[in-house]
Amino acid sequence: MITGTITSTSTNTNDMRLVDAHCHLEAEEFRGQLDALLAEARAAGVVKLVTASVTPEQWPVSRALGRYYPEVAFAWGVHPWYAEARHFELLDALRGARAAGASAIGEIGLDAKIETPPMALQERMFTEQLSIAKENDLPVVLHCRGAFNELIRILNQVGAPARGGLVHAFSGSVEIAEALMDHGIRFSMGGALTYKPSRKRVAVLDRIYPGHFLLETDSPDLPPVQAREGPNVPANILHNLAGAAAILGLPEEEIAARTTDNAYRLFGFPEVDHATP
Numbered sequence: 001m002i003t004g005t006i007t008s009t010s011t012n013t014n015d016m017r018l019v020d021a022h023c024h025l026e027a028e029e030f031r032g033q034l035d036a037l038l039a040e041a042r043a044a045g046v047v048k049l050v051t052a053s054v055t056p057e058q059w060p061v062s063r064a065l066g067r068y069y070p071e072v073a074f075a076w077g078v079h080p081w082y083a084e085a086r087h088f089e090l091l092d093a094l095r096g097a098r099a100a101g102a103s104a105i106g107e108i109g110l111d112a113k114i115e116t117p118p119m120a121l122q123e124r125m126f127t128e129q130l131s132i133a134k135e136n137d138l139p140v141v142l143h144c145r146g147a148f149n150e151l152i153r154i155l156n157q158v159g160a161p162a163r164g165g166l167v168h169a170f171s172g173s174v175e176i177a178e179a180l181m182d183h184g185i186r187f188s189m190g191g192a193l194t195y196k197p198s199r200k201r202v203a204v205l206d207r208i209y210p211g212h213f214l215l216e217t218d219s220p221d222l223p224p225v226q227a228r229e230g231p232n233v234p235a236n237i238l239h240n241l242a243g244a245a246a247i248l249g250l251p252e253e254e255i256a257a258r259t260t261d262n263a264y265r266l267f268g269f270p271e272v273d274h275a276t277p
């Protein structure tokens with residue numbers, strides 16, 4: 001548990017509206033700090049945050065956060081890192097995600113860069129949850145590392161939800177992005193936007209901007225280089241925005257408007273809060 005104060009970041013002075021499309025406000029690190037953290041995010045221009053649960057144990061927490069903080073939307077899912085055989089019976093509760101107020105099914109997906117859980121279990125868990133997202137008519141929030149071919153194969157077999165989804169912290173190639181876009185998938189990026197840009201990242205960003213690109217922080221993980229001591233916080237989205245602006249050679253205001261619009265459409269947020277800062 002981190003007890004220090006949350007590091008202050010720059011304040012948005014341009015009336016920009018930003019959406020943190022992927023974070024984990026349920027995290028232990030943030031316990032007791034969310035009022036301050038969200039006030040700071042608001043000051044940075046963040047009008048919406050999508051917090052993603054990673055285990056069934058977090059689902060009640062995510063829902064409580066969504067009820068308590070008007071700017072917080074939530075996703076219910078079982079993250080591939082935490083998939084266990086016992087979770088399959090709990091997926092019945094996931095069928096009630098939409099009724100519970102969830103804006104997406106996530107964080108779900110595949111990770112080939114870890115030893116356990118085995119890929120066969122991850123694939124079963126992902127396939128089940130993808131079907132539930134379709135039944136619920138909700139978009140999916142996806143995690144994928146080193147397993148894009150498997151992810152695309154399952155999307156081809158099961159089909160993507162009509163409302164598509166989001167691969168967060170997208171690390172794939174332009175070719176993979178194109179295959180995923182065929183399924184209505186968008187992409188968010190966070191701290192990686194502040195790293196020295198690789199040729200691949202520049203090419204991907206050029207391809208997915210403006211229609212398929214969203215901003216995220218993945219707080220408390222993946223901090224930007226400017227705040228690498230961590231934990232990462234949603235207000236750090238301004239660093240990620242600056243990174244995207246530098247790569248794309250476009251004004252921050254334009255990227256803020258586009259990414260916020262993309263997030264509102266994907267998650268189906270009512271336009272009315274679009275107008276209220």
Ligand SMILES: [Zn+2]
Binds near residue numbers: 107
């Ligand atoms: Zn995440």
